[in-house]
Structures are given as C-alpha cells and as structure tokens.
Amino acid sequence: MGTQKWQIDPESFGKAAGRTQHVADRIGAVWSKLDSGLAALGSPWGTCRTGDQFANGEGGNGYLKTKTGVGQGLVGPQGMVPSIGNLADGQRKTGEKVREFETGNAGRFKPKK
Numbered sequence: 725m726g727t728q729k730w731q732i733d734p735e736s737f738g739k740a741a742g743r744t745q746h747v748a749d750r751i752g753a754v755w756s757k758l759d760s761g762l763a764a765l766g767s768p769w770g771t772c773r774t775g776d777q778f779a780n781g782e783g784g785n786g787y788l789k790t791k792t793g794v795g796q797g798l799v800g801p802q803g804m805v806p807s808i809g810n811l812a813d814g815q816r817k818t819g820e821k822v823r824e825f826e827t828g829n830a831g832r833f834k835p836k837k
Contacts, residue, residue, distance in 0.1 A: 732822050734819040734820070734822040734823040734826070735819070736819070737815050737816065737818050737819030737822065738815075738816060738819045740815045741812045741813070741815035741816035741819065742812075744808060744811055744812035744815060745808075745809060745812035747808055748804075748805050748806075748808035748809045748812060751798060751804060751805050751808070752798075752799055752805045755795065755798045755799055755805075756799075759795060762791070767779065769787070
C-alpha cells in the first residue's frame with residue numbers, strides 16, 4: 725500500500741476546466757435561446773380564464789412563476805451555470821497551483837555545482 729505511486733497532471737486540470745466551462749456555456753446558451761424565443765411569443769395563452777389559470781396558476785404557482793424559478797435555478801446567481809463555471813475556475817486554479825508547486829519543488833532538487 726505505501727509503495728503506490730500517483731501523480732497530478734496540471735494540463736489535465738486545464739483541459740477539464742475547458743470542458744467544464746463549455747458545459748456551463750452550452751446550458752446558458754440553451755436557456756437564453758429558449759427564454760428569448762418564449763418572450764417573442766408574448767402571452768400565447770390569452771386573457772381568458774383558462775389562459776390566466778395556466779399563466780398564474782392556483783395560488784400564483786403557474787407557468788410564469790415556474791419559468792422564473794427555472795431561469796433562476798439555471799442562470800441566477802446561485803444557479804447551475806454559475807456553479808459549473810465556478811467548478812471550472814477551481815479546476816483551472818488547481819492546475820496552475822500544481823504547476824507552481826512542481827516548479828518550486830523541482831528547483832530544490834537540482835544538483836549543487
């Protein structure tokens with residue numbers, strides 16, 4: 725057990741960060757396209773009782789509130805997109821720190837002249 729070797733590859737962290745950020749960007753783009761497309765439709769449910777029931781729902785829990793909640797859950801300050809972006813930043817910074825540590829440690833093991 726004590727003889728197992730392991731390593732951390734800083735470049736892998738950078739690659740993972742790029743992929744992770746791509747996921748965040750794609751989710752944000754999908755929501756943006758959906759949100760703007762829905763906004764362009766206006767209020768297609770109309771102003772009748774059934775339309776109002778759909779839009780506002782019982783106790784105010786209709787489509788409009790749900791859409792706002794989903795938007796906040798995806799792109800709001802505490803949403804999925806910023807959280808995934810923060811994960812990507814953490815991966816990037818970890819790779820940079822590992823590279824920094826390796827450079828510092830390698831300098832300590834150079835033979836003295």
